[in-house]
Amino acid sequence: xxxxxSAMKRRAFGSTLLxxxxxxxxxxxxxxxxxxxxxxxxxxxxxAAAGDPPSTRSRVLGAGAAVLQTKAPLNAMDLYLxxxxxxxxxMGRPVRAHHYCTHLTEDLxxxxxxxxxxxxxxxxxxxxxISERLFxxxxxxxxxxxxxxxxxxxxxxxxxxxxxxxxxxVAMRMLANTYGKTWHTWQIDRGDTLPLGIPRLMMxxxxxGQIDPQVVAARDRDQGVSMEEKxxxxxxxxxxxxAAGANSWESGQTPQLAVETVPVRNRR
Numbered sequence: 001x002x003x004x005x006s007a008m009k010r011r012a013f014g015s016t017l018l019x020x021x022x023x024x025x026x027x028x029x030x031x032x033x034x035x036x037x038x039x040x041x042x043x044x045x046x047x048a049a050a051g052d053p054p055s056t057r058s059r060v061l062g063a064g065a066a067v068l069q070t071k072a073p074l075n076a077m078d079l080y081l082x083x084x085x086x087x088x089x090x091m092g093r094p095v096r097a098h099h100y101c102t103h104l105t106e107d108l109x110x111x112x113x114x115x116x117x118x119x120x121x122x123x124x125x126x127x128x129x130i131s132e133r134l135f136x137x138x139x140x141x142x143x144x145x146x147x148x149x150x151x152x153x154x155x156x157x158x159x160x161x162x163x164x165x166x167x168x169x170v171a172m173r174m175l176a177n178t179y180g181k182t183w184h185t186w187q188i189d190r191g192d193t194l195p196l197g198i199p200r201l202m203m204x205x206x207x208x209g210q211i212d213p214q215v216v217a218a219r220d221r222d223q224g225v226s227m228e229e230k231x232x233x234x235x236x237x238x239x240x241x242x243a244a245g246a247n248s249w250e251s252g253q254t255p256q257l258a259v260e261t262v263p264v265r266n267r268r
Contacts, residue, residue, distance in 0.1 A: 049122055050193035076102040077112065082223060083158040084211060085125075085182055085202035088254040094211050095189050095202070096219055097182075099127060107131035109178075115188050117161075124195075125184035125202070135179040136243055143245030144255050146179040147204040150240045156230025157205060157216065161223050165233050173237045179246055180204060198257050203249050206242075 054062070081099040086092075098121065101111035109129035114121035135146060152158040153172040160168045182202040186195035205211050216227050248254055 047191055047193050048120075073102070079103065079109070080117070080161060081111070081158060082117075082161055082219065083152055083204075084215070084219075085184065085204060086211075087184075088201040088203045088249050089256045091210060091249075093189055094205075094215050095124075095184065096215070097125070097127075101127075101129070107134050113182070113184070115186075122186060122188065124186040124188055125182060125199070127180050127182040129175070129178050129180045132177045132179065132240075132243055135246065138245070140245055143243075144248035145201060146181045146246050147202075147249075148206065148240070148242035148246045149175050149178050149180060149204060150242055151206045152204050154231070154234050154237050154239045155208070156227040156234060157211070159223060159225050159227075159230060161225070168230075169234050169237070172234055176237055177240050179243070198259055201254070201256055203247065203254075206247055206250065 077100040079099075079101040081101065083097055083099065084094050085097050086094045096115070098114045098117050099111040100114070101109045103109050107130055111127040111129065112123060113125040113127060115124050116122070129149075130146075135143065138146070149158070153176040158172065158175070160171060163171070182204075183199040184202050185199045186192060187197065187200065220226055
């Protein structure tokens with residue numbers, strides 16, 4: 001969590017957060033709070049990943065690699081967000097998404113998505129988050145793949161576990177005008193024990209009544225938070241109007257991937 005604090009100071013996200021939310025004392029407190037957060041099961045309510053547990057040899061090799069090899073891209077992922085996605089073509093399949101993100105530039109985050117926050121969590125997807133400035137420059141066909149964060153951030157649906165309320169609120173104000181492109185590679189909600197099939201385009205919720213309250217309540221119990229309390233704390237954040245072209249699923253039609261057989265080019 002110290003990495004999170006220092007990264008928040010270094011990067012634009014963090015510098016604004018800290019400027020708007022007291023001092024480094026609050027950041028230290030955030031580290032302590034994160035350590036006290038309840039740790040949910042990596043895949044609650046579903047089967048574990050396929051295969052036998054790692055052998056002693058595998059664990060020894062992993063331990064050696066941890067000591068000898070650099071993991072700079074992973075170490076840079078110091079921002080943790082807990083929210084929900086749904087399949088672009090099926091709103092009845094909400095999936096809880098634990099995001100671990102790197103702030104590459106002022107206008108771009110890149111995130112890995114897991115089904116939990118333990119060392120046994122499964123990697124289930126990726127998300128790119130961009131500013132509205134970048135989103136409005138995208139081609140119209142590309143915009144159809146992106147969803148807005150205006151509701152998730154202001155409603156309390158998206159949370160940053162372990163972060164002081166004041167800091168989190170500033171962070172959500174910054175994220176409110178961003179857009180995400182998300183692909184899930186593992187359909188854990190249907191009980192798959194392996195990442196089967198092709199990636200699926202995911203979207204974000206945009207208004208009240210779209211996600212089952214019991215799904216949110218289960219997350220809130222896991223993290224020791226309250227969506228309603230978060231909503232009240234963020235009441236001062238103006239709810240942005242999403243830019244044209246985002247949230248294409250709202251039209252009743254949406255892009256989604258399909259497998260196509262094509263000739264192999266430059267075959268050797």
